[in-house]
Amino acid sequence: xxxxxxxxxxxxxxxxxxxxxxxxxxxxxLELQPALRGYAPAFHMNARGYINDRVSLGGVLTxxxxxxxxxxxxLTDRTRSFHTTFNAxxxxxxxxxxxxxxxxxxxxxxxxxxxxxxxxxxxxxxYNQIDGIWFVTQQEAPRRLSRDLFFNIQPxxxxxxxLGTITKENVGIYxxxxxxxxxxxxxxxxxxxxxxxxxxxxxxxxxxxxx
Numbered sequence: 001x002x003x004x005x006x007x008x009x010x011x012x013x014x015x016x017x018x019x020x021x022x023x024x025x026x027x028x029x030l031e032l033q034p035a036l037r038g039y040a041p042a043f044h045m046n047a048r049g050y051i052n053d054r055v056s057l058g059g060v061l062t063x064x065x066x067x068x069x070x071x072x073x074x075l076t077d078r079t080r081s082f083h084t085t086f087n088a089x090x091x092x093x094x095x096x097x098x099x100x101x102x103x104x105x106x107x108x109x110x111x112x113x114x115x116x117x118x119x120x121x122x123x124x125x126x127y128n129q130i131d132g133i134w135f136v137t138q139q140e141a142p143r144r145l146s147r148d149l150f151f152n153i154q155p156x157x158x159x160x161x162x163l164g165t166i167t168k169e170n171v172g173i174y175x176x177x178x179x180x181x182x183x184x185x186x187x188x189x190x191x192x193x194x195x196x197x198x199x200x201x202x203x204x205x206x207x208x209x210x211x
Contacts, residue, residue, distance in 0.1 A: 022210045023050040025058075027176055029204015033064045034182060034196045035083055040064045044178075044202045046089055046107075054096070060087040060107050072115060072190045074145050082114040083196075085152060101174070103158040111150040111184050113191060116142040148188030150196070156180020160206055171209030178202045 025048045033042035042064030048056035062085045069078055087109030095102040120143040127136055160174035182200050184193035 024048065024210075025050070025056060025206060025208040027178075027204055027206045029176065029178075029202050031062055031064075031178075031200060031202035033062060033083060033200060034184075034198040035064065035066045036068065036081060036191065036195065037066065039198075040066045040083070042083070044204065048089060048091060054093040056091050056093075058089045058091075060085065060089045060109070067118075072145070074115075074117065076117040076119060076145070078118065079145065080116050080118045080142065082112075082116065084112040084114075086110055086112070087152070087154070091158065099162045101158075101160045103160075104156075105158055105178075105180070106153070106155045108151075108153040111152040111193075111196065113148045113150065113188060113196075115145045115147075115190060117145055118142045146189045148186075148191070150184045150186040150188065150193045152182060152184045152193075152196075154180045154182045154200065156200070160208075166209075169209060171207050174206040174208060176204055176206040178204075 026045070027047075028043075028045045031042045031044035032039040033044075042062050044060070044062045046058055046060040048058035050056045063083070065080060065082045067078065067080050071077065072079055087107035089105060089107040091103050091105040093101055093103045121141060124139055124141040126139075127134055156179055158176060158178045160176040163173045163175055165172055179201050180199070182196065182198060184196040186193045
């Protein structure tokens with residue numbers, strides 16, 4: 001799994017490296033993400049660098065979690081699932097107007113599904129070095145029961161309406177809606193990809209302008 005994430009990260013970094021350094025776009029919003037029981041509200045963000053006036057490349061991250069009364073065969077009264085996607089993204093602005101833009105996109109990458117027991121925890125330690133001094137931070141994390149990695153691909157459409165401009169930086173602020181269809185491939189210990197293959201929709205804010 002780590003190797004797959006590193007490869008995806010390398011490709012996203014290459015895309016951003018070869019993109020125009022003075023024209024970037026960042027989107028952050030709320031997405032209805034397919035989960036085990038219907039949909040769950042997810043955090044969605046993507047960052048893109050333009051390689052010409054219309055085409056941009058970048059990466060996508062979405063994250064959500066869902067509580068379950070089902071124990072999935074494990075010795076626990078309840079479980080919690082974490083859903084994370086990390087995709088490379090390509091987007092083409094088909095229509096560009098002063099107040100409105102309409103784009104088509106496609107993203108592909110990995111869908112990570114983790115199942116945990118929220119009633120059993122362990123101490124997780126992290127180490128940070130500040131001014132040559134090492135600091136240890138400890139926190140309680142739920143015990144992981146299983147982890148599955150799937151391949152996913154999502155084509156979709158992006159519609160943005162301009163709300164205003166940050167004058168000093170000349171950055172446009174847009175209300176953006178994204179509608180796509182998520183295809184998830186593979187079989188896991190507790191679920192299969194077809195359970196997560198559904199339409200997705202998100203709403204948020206896009207910042208688009210010079211770096």
